[in-house]
């Protein structure tokens with residue numbers, strides 16, 4: 210009880226502090242905004258009205274570098290959860306990008322409005338010089354801008370600047386209950402069999418859409434992705450981040466001259482949340498070799514409605530990751546036609562590593578995207594709702610990969626055949642895809 214009481218007091222104090230900060234910073238923003246419009250609006254209207262009309266070149270790529278080479282724009286999203294603002298998701302050099310301005314185009318009066326951006330570099334940079342950033346601009350009053358350009362200066366000619374559509378302005382009806390965001394497929398990805406099995410498991414469990422930020426993969430994998438895109442399940446976001454920055458395949462900076470961690474995974478995840486905010490009830494943030502596997506329910510929909518009933522204030526549900534080493538197999542479900550397909554047959558890996566005493570199992574999430582402001586990989590950084598830990602008897606993450614505790618003998622692992630509940634529909638569905646793609 211005592212512990213609980215303390216937590217409540219801390220919560221109240223934290224809330225007060227957060228609201229005070231929000232109030233002060235939004236007041237500051239308003240002041241800044243007033244200054245900017247007063248100071249820069251005349252400058253922006255001195256040219257002829259026709260010339261003033263919405264200028265700039267439509268952005269052509271998913272990752273757009275600005276002229277400074279230190280700012281990369283991914284997408285712009287309307288966000289009125291706190292104030293009427295445009296949130297631009299980008300990647301910036303944490304120290305060298307100090308000032309940015311949004312150039313809004315107001316269709317009605319065909320004028321341009323300049324607004325100074327608040328640059329919020331996410332705190333989970335892990336030592337790399339570049340990180341995910343929210344570039345937030347208050348929108349001009351009496352105008353619902355459809356496009357925005359981002360520039361280092363409130364002055365100058367923006368004719369050549371890329372302009373970005375501001376997404377999420379219209380309310381949409383949900384087209385999906387569940388969307389899985391797979392961040393950064395890279396390194397000639399060729400784990401075809403495991404990928405198809407994961408996809409079919411997601412579909413069995415209730416997914417309608419899987420968004421994949423694709424850096425690169427094998428030719429065989431391209432064929433499989435094409436199949437799923439045509440089926441309507443997969444949406445590919447091209448992610449050529451290595452043509453702009455030196456990427457690390459690790460999450461922690463190793464002083465090795467790289468610019469950004471894990472192929473910019475964190476930026477991709479944040480973009481995916483906003484991209485699906487208006488169209489998906491829930492978003493799952495996990496890798497292609499991970500499956501959130503319910504134990505008490507047969508699918509995600511029944512599991513989530515039960516979890517939401519138990520935790521009405523929650524918007525972030527965290528699931529424990531458990532390693533099923535691909536080095537430990539069973540003879541069951543050794544399907545001969547699958548043996549010619551590159552990749553792991555997950556049905557043959559039903560032994561999981563035990564928990565370690567001094568290691569906390571990392572978690573992955575199912576979130577209500579409308580409740581999240583900024584996300585990291587294993588937790589959210591900022592949200593409008595509570596996070597809850599989902600216990601092991603409700604669900605776990607089945608994660609089949611190289612072992613973390615490779616020294617353990619088979620007998621030390623825990624046999625866990627939860628996945629086998631789905632064996633018959635999984636095998637049928639995987640065969641269908643294999644025969645239409647790689648076999």
Ligand SMILES: *[C@@H]1O[C@H](CO)[C@@H](O)[C@H](O)[C@H]1NC(C)=O
Pocket residue numbers: 276277278
């Ligand atoms: C920006 O990057 C491009 C391509 O890497 C390079 O050619 C150009 O010189 C860079 N510009 C600046 C200002 O660093």
Ligand SMILES: *[C@@H]1O[C@H](CO)[C@@H](O)[C@H](O)[C@H]1NC(C)=O
Pocket residue numbers: 395396397425426427428
């Ligand atoms: C994918 O990237 C790897 C390096 O990680 C490279 O060797 C390979 O050629 C690339 N494949 C394609 C199809 O671009």
Ligand SMILES: *[C@@H]1O[C@H](CO)[C@@H](O)[C@H](O)[C@H]1NC(C)=O
Pocket residue numbers: 538539540541543545557
């Ligand atoms: C699967 O069956 C093939 C022969 O059909 C055999 O060579 C292989 O060792 C078996 N693999 C496992 C993991 O049982």
Ligand SMILES: *[C@@H]1O[C@H](CO)[C@@H](O)[C@H](O)[C@H]1NC(C)=O
Pocket residue numbers: 541629630631632633
């Ligand atoms: C495979 O699924 C079927 C049908 O659901 C079930 O009867 C059978 O027990 C499962 N096999 C194993 C080994 O669990």
